[in-house]
Amino acid sequence: MVAFFSFLSGYILSQFFRSFLAVIAPELGHELGLDPQALAALQTAWILGFIVMQFPVGWALDAWGPRRTVPVTMIAAVIGALLFANAQSGFTLQIALALIGIGCSAIYMGAVYVFGRIYPPQRFALLCSWLIGIGSAGNLIAASPLALATSVIGWRGAILVMALVTALVALLLALIIRNPPRVTTARAEGLIDGLKIILSIRALWPLLPLATISYAVIIAERGLWAGPFLSDVYGLTPVDRGFILLIMATAMSIGALIYGPLDRVFGGYKWISVIGTALSAAG
Template identity: 45%
Template sequence: MKTGIAILTLGYVLSQFYRAFLAVLAPDLTADLGIAAADLSRASGIWFLVFAAMQIPVGWALDRIGPRTTAAILLGVCGAGGAALFAVATARWQIEVAMGLIGAGCAPVLMASYYIFARVYPAAVFATLAGVLIGVGSLGNIAASVPLDWAAEALGWRGAMWALAAVTALTAVGTWLLVRDPEAAEGAVAGSLLDLLRIPAMWAILPMMLVNYAPAAGLRGLWAGPYISEIYDPALVGAVTLAMGLAMIAGNFAYGPMDRIFGTRKWVVFAGNLSGGICCAILWAVPMPGLWTAALLLAAIGAFGSSFPMLVAHGRAFFPPALVGRGVTLMNLFGIGGVGLMQFATGPIHAAAGGGLDGYRALFGVFALALLAGCAVYLLAPDKTD
């Protein structure tokens, strides 16, 4: 299992990279293909929405087919294929199709790991294992900052994407060779998605899941780059996105054991997301606070916005064993779907506010409201630990 988890972690490194790399390539894509940041927000949104939509069939496949076949085929065919299409793209629609394919390819990787954690390891350590996996996998977030900037300069953005297509294909082959499926659970085919939605706790947890990751992913994945470039200095985009990526890694490691330290999952998630909402509200109130303050606030949003594994652990505590695969993918659907919906919305919101500083202020305000609304609903959720 350890070797299989290692290769799935590499796959998740790629997943994190692909959701964040547009922020760094945005200037090159604008210069070569005439694609503006608002257009790229649509392409980024497509990645997240396709990723989210794939969670339904992925959840079924994890419970029925197993993580090995599910992850290897989708990552190899869709992930590597989408990266190759991106490398040869000459128009916006090709970028959008490529991002959709990559989203489908990345869709099963994290959930395959979570499925193995839930089926093989003690429930009490699920949040810690989930947080460590995301923390290590978030190295992809780091790679999609200064290292990608260097690679794009050395190879060109097309050369960098061809290299990524090759790495993705090799990772898919490794997944096929190294991952072992857990033994089938009794009654593993019983129940459906509707059974999960009949659990009352989910109606308070899923709205928080919908918004908790959207500000951090939206800013790190796209808007932090144009914001720093327009308002401060284009030369500092890589450094600021690197700092935000490092903060997100630290946040994932920090969240992991907190349920065992404090004896609660609900209040750890609530406090973190409320703090993230406050940081967004500060940037709404003062959208040009100075470079260092802006960078620190963006990093804080990234760190506080890393509650994803703790939220999955909170929801998983209510799932019957036969529905673990569909349960964790339902949570992921909301988490990633929320990012996709927000990315589709942020382009028009930025434009409607007039672009520039006013546009970014509007974005920070929307992110703040989303987190505060999610926290309000989440107050109704029952707490549960293992």
């Protein structure tokens, strides 16, 4: 389980960085003069940095292994966090968040890669569920704790602390993670070849729009707009906003923890996905 807890520390950071803007967005807007369009561009920068790297990360995991891929990409997150903490303009914040997105891009996929290679298949779903559920503690940290830290040392100081933590976690992963045994193939596959293989899996096609739409709601609300909404409409302080976001993050963590074991109850993930999507739509 050493590999699990090592990746867990990185995934907690990844969850923090994809949701921390919701707490400090009003302060960013006031201090740097950012309008709603500029704030939206910040979240977009993180998402683009994260998404664009997924295919290169998949190739790098096969070519170099997680021991090199994950810590090296996390260096970008460290640089991005340092840049964010010292930013004086919206454009600099965009660059910083794009770097953070790049730095977080290999953490989850690296964990899945290792879990699939070194643990029994029957434990794969459970481990991924635990990783997402416990790793959602990053969302919790990016709620009330971040709000409290911001009220004491400011948002710049809080992000500087997270930059240091990210550097330490990257070092931890570099020292602890070992590459699993490689699966030999008839020939080496390049990035384009790997992409073609993925797109040829027809079972993924109906899942792509579902994942895209459902995650868009979460990343938009929890990742950014919930904070400004609570500030502008209800006049809540950062600490009060953080408490409400903490409730949402807690619900996300609980859901992630219980979804994995439920596949044995329902005999698969189809109805779990249907019920979960329906609950999100109702909310």
